[in-house]
Amino acid sequence: MAIFICGMCGHIEFGTAPDTCPVCMSPREKYAQNDRVFIESEEKSKEAAIKHIPSVTISKECKLIPELSCVDIIVRIGKALHPMEAAHFIRFIDCYVDDVYVSRVTLTPAVYAGACFHLKTKGTTVKIVENCTLHGYWQMEGQI
Ligand SMILES: [Fe+2]
Missing domain, CATH: 2.20.28 (Rubrerythrin, domain 2)
Incomplete structure (x- = not known):
């Protein structure tokens, strides 16, 4: 695509x-x-995948908004958690449902490399795109 x-x-x-x-x-x-933007990131730093590929947990029991049908997309950057330091951090995490953008969380070194999206949009697939100040763009896609 x-x-x-x-x-x-x-x-x-x-x-x-x-x-x-x-x-x-x-x-x-x-x-x-x-x-080729995602392929370029992988090619530039092959060992970086473990700290950059978003890992996603999907929860259909939202504790923040239990009165509505909310799907939580809980994102952590890296199986090995990505560092958040002034010289090297995750700038943002963007969320898409069926390849349509729905929301961004902007990060600074003051927080851990993660985010939670409370979806009210119904769809089939969720895609997470993150951008690292040193290692570029990484993504993952899963079923909702
Ligand atoms: Fe990085």
């Missing part, structure tokens, strides 16, 4: 570039196509 990256905020769109970036509102012209 074609991969388009926003040159302003780093957001990725799958399939086609949007008219307006859903994260930073930049126009389509700021997007550049790079279908």
